Amino acid sequence: MDDYFYMREAINEAKLARLEDEVPIGCVIVKDEKIIARSHNYTYKGKSALKHAEILAIDRASKYIGDFRLEDCTMYVTMEPCSMCAGAIINSRIKRLVIALADVKRGACGSNTNITGDRSQLHYLDAEFGIMREESLEILQSFFKKLREKRKRDSCQ
Numbered sequence: 001m002d003d004y005f006y007m008r009e010a011i012n013e014a015k016l017a018r019l020e021d022e023v024p025i026g027c028v029i030v031k032d033e034k035i036i037a038r039s040h041n042y043t044y045k046g047k048s049a050l051k052h053a054e055i056l057a058i059d060r061a062s063k064y065i066g067d068f069r070l071e072d073c074t075m076y077v078t079m080e081p082c083s084m085c086a087g088a089i090i091n092s093r094i095k096r097l098v099i100a101l102a103d104v105k106r107g108a109c110g111s112n113t114n115i116t117g118d119r120s121q122l123h124y125l126d127a128e129f130g131i132m133r134e135e136s137l138e139i140l141q142s143f144f145k146k147l148r149e150k151r152k153r154d155s156c157q
């Protein structure tokens with residue numbers, strides 16, 4: 001299994017989110033080459049700003065392992081985590097972070113701010129960007145295009 005295999009699984013999660021009218025961001029966490037947690041955004045249906053794909057995946061992986069420390073785990077996520085998720089990634093001590101698409105506006109892993117790479121903290125990591133970027137971008141763009149069209153239709157009625 002390589003990075004593409006796992007990122008493809010994260011992309012599949014993003015597609016599931018899109019089917020549920022959630023912002024299509026997907027995430028998987030891998031330990032010893034096995035996917036131990038998978039998730040996608042669930043903020044609308046879950047009625048909670050906390051239900052980002054990364055937070056849900058960290059929670060599931062911690063329950064699976066039975067420890068809050070995810071020290072030997074890699075996270076694959078389709079878009080750069082926000083500041084909340086970046087904090088959770090560091091607190092859970094995830095070892096490696098692989099991101100498909102950078103988020104210049106809100107990304108907190110090097111694009112806007114760099115919470116995950118902050119050397120002044122006890123735990124930090126350097127995020128790896130760009131794998132399957134185009135696929136992730138296409139899913140997000142199609143989602144927001146559809147949303148804009150729906151809003152336009154609704155405002156015309």
Ligand SMILES: [Zn+2]
Nearest residue numbers: 052081082085
């Ligand atoms: Zn987030």
